[in-house]
Amino acid sequence: MPDDAPPMAALIEGRLDRLDLTPEEASRAAGLAPDFLERLMAGRVPPPRGQRLVRLAEVLATSVSYLVGLDPDTPPPQEVLEEEQGTLGLLAGDEEALLRAYRRLEVPQKAAVVLVVRSMAGPEPAPDEVPAKRLARR
Structure with missing residues (x-):
């Protein structure tokens, strides 16, 4: 094994x-x-x-x-x-795959991944900003 x-x-x-x-x-x-x-x-x-x-x-x-x-x-x-969230249908297939891969990483690697993803996603919206997707549903 x-x-x-x-x-x-x-x-x-x-x-x-x-x-x-x-x-x-x-x-x-x-x-x-x-x-x-x-x-x-x-x-x-x-x-x-x-x-x-x-x-x-x-x-x-x-x-x-x-x-x-x-x-x-x-x-x-x-x-x-x-x-697991994925088995309940709460995550898309690609999200579940990313989460599984992330869980196999050691702590320093996880921290590095989080930094990279945050930098790629851009700044987080201010708490009082409502995303456009939410406005369309109302």
């Missing part, structure tokens, strides 16, 4: 071995893309959250808490049970 694989990947791999499941079988049973677990174990996608994580834990006959590295009897943190 690559060094950039999330800690959850090792726990999933152990459950797959114990249940004699392939990553593809478990992915499909959890309603995920067939190659999702392989990409997760390769460190190419972030760990699932919300209902995707709950379904994966059910398929692997374990708890969400175990998959996130906690004692199986401990309630999982609320943030892992919250749905």
Whole structure:
């Protein structure tokens, strides 16, 4: 397993071995893309959250808490049970892709990206200015 694989990947791999499941079988049973677990174990996608994580834990006959590295009897943190914004349709596809890439960056890289994007976007409007798009809706 690559060094950039999330800690959850090792726990999933152990459950797959114990249940004699392939990553593809478990992915499909959890309603995920067939190659999702392989990409997760390769460190190419972030760990699932919300209902995707709950379904994966059910398929692997374990708890969400175990998959996130906690004692199986401990309630999982609320943030892992919250749905990703993109899965709720709150982000456009390109916004979701940018957010996923941003989340993989280290803190200094994130700060640099924010500076670049802010400089490209130009000055922020004053709080009392109403954008033209809002005026058209009224």
